[in-house]
Amino acid sequence: MEFDKVIHEPVRLRIMMILSGVEQADFNFLLTTLSLTRGNLSRHVEKLESAGYLKVKKSFNGKMPNTSYQLTQKGSKALAQYWENLDAVRQLGQP
Amino acid sequence: MNSEQNNKPQDTEKLKEIPKWMRRYAQNRMLTAFVYLTIVGIISMVITVPVMCLIVAFVKGNMILAGVGIVLSVAVMIFLYIFSVTKLKILRWIDQWIYGHEGTASIPALELTKRKKWLEYAVAMVWLILFIGTMDLGMEGYISVKYVQPISALYCVPFMVCSWYFWQRPKMGPILLLSPILYTMHAILIIVGVPIFFTGQLGAAVNMSLPMIGYGFMSYVIGHFYSRYALKKLKGIIHLEGDAVNGV
Numbered sequence: 001m002e003f004d005k006v007i008h009e010p011v012r013l014r015i016m017m018i019l020s021g022v023e024q025a026d027f028n029f030l031l032t033t034l035s036l037t038r039g040n041l042s043r044h045v046e047k048l049e050s051a052g053y054l055k056v057k058k059s060f061n062g063k064m065p066n067t068s069y070q071l072t073q074k075g076s077k078a079l080a081q082y083w084e085n086l087d088a089v090r091q092l093g094q095p
Numbered sequence: 096m097n098s099e100q101n102n103k104p105q106d107t108e109k110l111k112e113i114p115k116w117m118r119r120y121a122q123n124r125m126l127t128a129f130v131y132l133t134i135v136g137i138i139s140m141v142i143t144v145p146v147m148c149l150i151v152a153f154v155k156g157n158m159i160l161a162g163v164g165i166v167l168s169v170a171v172m173i174f175l176y177i178f179s180v181t182k183l184k185i186l187r188w189i190d191q192w193i194y195g196h197e198g199t200a201s202i203p204a205l206e207l208t209k210r211k212k213w214l215e216y217a218v219a220m221v222w223l224i225l226f227i228g229t230m231d232l233g234m235e236g237y238i239s240v241k242y243v244q245p246i247s248a249l250y251c252v253p254f255m256v257c258s259w260y261f262w263q264r265p266k267m268g269p270i271l272l273l274s275p276i277l278y279t280m281h282a283i284l285i286i287v288g289v290p291i292f293f294t295g296q297l298g299a300a301v302n303m304s305l306p307m308i309g310y311g312f313m314s315y316v317i318g319h320f321y322s323r324y325a326l327k328k329l330k331g332i333i334h335l336e337g338d339a340v341n342g343v
Contacts, residue, residue: 010335011335013110014110014333014335017110017111017113017114017117018113018114018117018200018329018333020113020114020117021113021114021115021117021118021121022117022118022121022200022201022202023202023203024200024201025117025198025199025200025201026198026199026200027198028195028197028198028199029197029198029199029200030198031198032196032197032198033197033198033326033329033330033333034333034335035334035335061191062188066199068199083111086107
């Protein structure tokens, strides 16, 4: 059984879990909640986006640009599969 | 290393709670609605000023006062129109002002069909007619001032529950149900004899409006504090340690 390496990384797993609870969250929210640097968060988000797990929405909040993220269907399925695999591995390890 | 540090079995089990706390946080960012409704309330009160001016002017035959009343009425109408047209912008601006520093996370309201939207307006209109009707009957003395609130609870409580269930959910959380619960308790307390009502000419109006507005606002404020708690919980679960913060 193989884990999805894109999701298995702690920061990316947290981003996916955050987005699975809501319709969308913006860059600022992820930044303050995860306490990451802008560059670091951007890199993680890019990896998730290139895997097709996130959808990026760019808009303007007044004059300020705003970037929001939404979990895609592919992302939701991959996340569910990740937890299934993890639970299965854990059950195998139990006496 | 990262996985070992942050994906331990006990940690990963906790991570499963993130969506739950995330939902609770997003659903209870209610201070925006609280501020917006306060502004609406203030405007509603402001409307009574030109109307009162007009009534007094026509009763006394004072044309200057009538002129002032008409000008004020037109000004208020224009302001109300601008306010309703830019409602979404205003809500966004208030939200940015209150919660902007922590970013935005949202759950959208249900997409309403045209039919459902009209149904919402129709139900709200029926509720308004019943509410004003009960208030009027209380002020005219057809219903005892003591019982206007318990009688209004018979239709206000189902209205509040339905409006949350059909129109505000899932954008707003079940904390909004606190308002109908408190309104019901208030009615029960009056029926069993607790003197939590006003008497006098305006007694009926105050006995219905005050609990309606007060409990409504109370549920919004409690919702806001609950969102703070949810955010704290969320940050506690999400907390990353050591290399994980920088790992890509």
